[in-house]
Amino acid sequence: MWPYVTIAIGGVLGCWARYAMTNFVSAINGRDFPYATLSINVLACFLVGFIFVETLDRVTMDPAVRVGLLTGFVGGFSTFSTFVMETVLLLEEGEIGKSLLYVTLSLVLGIFSTLCGVYLARIL
Numbered sequence: 001m002w003p004y005v006t007i008a009i010g011g012v013l014g015c016w017a018r019y020a021m022t023n024f025v026s027a028i029n030g031r032d033f034p035y036a037t038l039s040i041n042v043l044a045c046f047l048v049g050f051i052f053v054e055t056l057d058r059v060t061m062d063p064a065v066r067v068g069l070l071t072g073f074v075g076g077f078s079t080f081s082t083f084v085m086e087t088v089l090l091l092e093e094g095e096i097g098k099s100l101l102y103v104t105l106s107l108v109l110g111i112f113s114t115l116c117g118v119y120l121a122r123i124l
Helices: 002-029 035-058 063-077 080-092 096-123
Strands: none
Touching: 002 035, 002 063, 035 063, 035 080, 035 096, 080 096
16 A cells, blocks of 8 residues: 555655646746656656666665655656647647657657666766
């Protein structure tokens, strides 16, 4: 039962963090391009890489807390379904170039951020 509790707590905190970051990034950059979702996905990729390696190799913690961080918090924070919906909306609006840029940046920056998180966790 404990893993479900930690996932629920992490999920709520991750969702709150996503909402706050969406508002913050959108207030700075506007809503012409999905900068908020892009930045959230890139940060989530970094966090999943970092937390996964750090809690596997260095930090000893209850497995339920680890799953609460990874599945709960990062899962609640990450917005892949929103990414897909925003891509579809850009396509429906005829913004093929923007949609391709968004998908490319999300994938490339997401992979890069995950590698950075893994690397940083391993060198600390």
